[in-house]
Amino acid sequence: MFVKRNILLTPGPVTTTEKVKMAQVVPDICPRENEFTDLITTINEGLIKIVDERALDYVCTLLGGSGTAVVETILVSVVGEESCVLILNNGAYGKRMVRIAEIHGLNFIEYKSSDREKIDIQDIKRNILNDNNKITHIAVVHHETTTGVLNDLDEIGLLAKDFGLELLVDAISSFGAIHIDMNNMGISHLAATSNKNLQGMAGAGFIISKITSIEKIKNYKKKSLYLNLYDQYQYFLSTGQFRFTPPVQTLYALREAIDELKKETIEGRYSRYSQSWETLVNGMRNLGFSQYVPLKNQSKLICTFYEPDNFNFNDFHDYLYERGITIYPGKILNKNTFRIGTIGDIDYNDIEYLLKCIKEYL
Ligand SMILES: *Cc1c(COP(=O)(O)O)cnc(C)c1O
Numbered sequence: 222m223f224v225k226r227n228i229l230l231t232p233g234p235v236t237t238t239e240k241v242k243m244a245q246v247v248p249d250i251c252p253r254e255n256e257f258t259d260l261i262t263t264i265n266e267g268l269i270k271i272v273d274e275r276a277l278d279y280v281c282t283l284l285g286g287s288g289t290a291v292v293e294t295i296l297v298s299v300v301g302e303e304s305c306v307l308i309l310n311n312g313a314y315g316k317r318m319v320r321i322a323e324i325h326g327l328n329f330i331e332y333k334s335s336d337r338e339k340i341d342i343q344d345i346k347r348n349i350l351n352d353n354n355k356i357t358h359i360a361v362v363h364h365e366t367t368t369g370v371l372n373d374l375d376e377i378g379l380l381a382k383d384f385g386l387e388l389l390v391d392a393i394s395s396f397g398a399i400h401i402d403m404n405n406m407g408i409s410h411l412a413a414t415s416n417k418n419l420q421g422m423a424g425a426g427f428i429i430s431k432i433t434s435i436e437k438i439k440n441y442k443k444k445s446l447y448l449n450l451y452d453q454y455q456y457f458l459s460t461g462q463f464r465f466t467p468p469v470q471t472l473y474a475l476r477e478a479i480d481e482l483k484k485e486t487i488e489g490r491y492s493r494y495s496q497s498w499e500t501l502v503n504g505m506r507n508l509g510f511s512q513y514v515p516l517k518n519q520s521k522l523i524c525t526f527y528e529p530d531n532f533n534f535n536d537f538h539d540y541l542y543e544r545g546i547t548i549y550p551g552k553i554l555n556k557n558t559f560r561i562g563t564i565g566d567i568d569y570n571d572i573e574y575l576l577k578c579i580k581e582y583l
Contacts, residue, residue, distance in 0.1 A: 228571050231549040232366045232394060232523045233288075233417040235565025237478070241421060244477035245470040252469055258461035260476060265427075265457075267479035271396065271487070272403045272411065272429055279403060280435060282454045283427045285468045288393040290448065291412040291426030293321045295389055296360065298450035299410060299434070300327045301441040306358040306389070307349065311372070312336045312365035313552045314391055325444055330356065336368050336553060337514050342376045350384050358387045358409075364395035364520050367552045368513060369560070371395070371520035378406035387434060393417060397482055398491050398522060398564065409434035410450075415471055418490065418522075418564050421478035424468035430454070495521040497563035497572045504576035505561075508583065513551075513558050522564050528557040540582050546575055 229236045250257055265281040273279045284291055296318060300306045305328040308318050315333075322329040330353070332345055340361065350356065359381050364371050374390065381388040387409040392401060396411075397418035403411060410430045415421035428450060438451050447465065456464045482490065498521040502512065505526060513525040528534060534550055537559075541548055551558030563572065 226545075228546045228567055228575070229565055230561045230563070230567075230575065231547055232560060232562035232564060233414075234423045235417060235420060235562070236567050237420050237422065237474070238481060238566045241474050241477050241481065241566075244474045245422065247470065247473050250469065252467050253462055257469070260472060261457070261461060261463075264472060264476055264479065267476070267483070268413075268427055269429060271479075271482070272401045272408075275404075278432055279429050280432055280454060280457075281427050281429050282450060282457065283425055283463065283467070283472075284448075284453060285424065285463070285466065286426050287423065288391075288412065288414045288417075288426055289317065289321075291414065291428050292318060292391050292393070294426075294445075294448040294450050295410045295412055295428055296321050296327060297325050297444045297448055298441070299387070299389065299438050300329070300358060301438065304328060304357040305330065305355045306360050307332060307345075307356045307386075309340050309345070309359065309361040309372070309377075310334070311338065311340055311370060312362065312367035314362045314365060314367060314393075318360050318362070318391065328355075336365065336370065337518065339370060339518050340372045340377065342373070342380050346380060346383075350380070356384075356386060358389055360389040360391075362391040363401070364392070364399065364522065366394040366523065368525050369520050369523040370514055370518050371399070371522075374401065374406050374408075378408065382407045394522065394564075395520070397487065398494055399520070400487050400491075403429065403431070415475045415478065418494075419475070419478050419482060420566055421475040422468075422471045424471035425475055491521075493568055494563050497567060497569045498522065498524060500569040500572040500576075501561060501563055504572070505579075508576070508579060513553070513556070523560055523562040525551060525553070525558050525560050528559060532557070534559055537582060541575070541578055544578050546578060 310333045390411045396413035415425040416423040510526045
């Protein structure tokens with residue numbers, strides 16, 4: 222079967238390989254059958270190994286839903302009545318965690334900083350943690366997809382360790398492309414999804430938790446039926462099944478996507494993505510576009526550009542869309558920007574094609 226290949230330069234969902242697309246085409250199956258629970262076990266092991274090579278101290282809890290569902294699951298499940306979470310906000314996804322905390326009435330403190338800069342660890346230490354002994358958790362977005370700023374997880378991990386805090390990480394747009402060592406970085410719970418750097422289909426999220434941390438929440442008051450980390454974790458342990466209907470075909474595609482990542486390796490994937498990014502920023506500079514985030518703060522996975530004067534984004538979008546390329550508007554308030562992602566099953570040749578189309582458009 223032939224499926225048209227679109228170049229998605231949106232930072233998720235991304236362009237997938239033909240094999241990942243085709244992996245979804247399987248005989249109908251009831252997800253309570255052994256064959257399906259074996260699939261789940263394989264996926265869980267594969268995902269854990271990406272962030273903990275020994276795969277001893279962590280568990281993976283899959284959930285049907287988008288990335289926001291897994292971030293919300295972590296926050297509602299692990300921030301208990303006696304807890305207080307410090308939410309680091311330097312972009313739209315940090316702000317989303319704040320919204321989740323507000324809606325569920327969690328105890329939280331927001332640390333807000335510029336969306337063009339990495340989170341300033343020294344400032345947090347000096348001005349927040351040194352004179353606050355209520356805080357029990359830190360929540361942070363590893364890679365702020367809003368702008369392409371990459372926060373420093375090594376340093377945030379050290380800070381959390383120094384103050385004895387549990388670290389919660391939204392790694393949705395870094396997982397699979399940037400090396401994360403949960404144990405060394407002292408991460409208690411991490412959220413990611415099937416459809417960004419993993420290059421799978423949208424629809425499945427997962428949480429990787431340190432076993433000692435997930436066991437601590439056992440007796441916490443339940444605040445959601447579906448978004449309940451401990452209950453789903455226990456259900457996988459006792460039955461190997463999802464409590465509720467999983468995205469069956471997405472999971473078959475995810476198994477194939479994990480295999481493809483193993484073959485390419487995280488380093489290989491990062492070098493392909495960042496090579497596309499280099500091609501992009503050099504080409505865009507030559508075309509007169511300027512970047513929103515200082516180079517030293519960028520992930521090299523996506524890039525935010527200022528719109529030139531007299532620019533009509535929708536018109537620009539449509540021009541590219543007709544040529545098989547999809548791009549996304551900016552997410553930054555009061556600034557006219559747009560984003561181009563270089564993640565997914567694309568390489569610098571696709572970016573050269575993009576640059577050629579942009580040149581013609583201008
Ligand atoms: C994509 C993304 C999410 C989740 O978005 P959904 O639309 O709910 O999948 C959350 N955090 C980050 C950093 C992301 O890039």
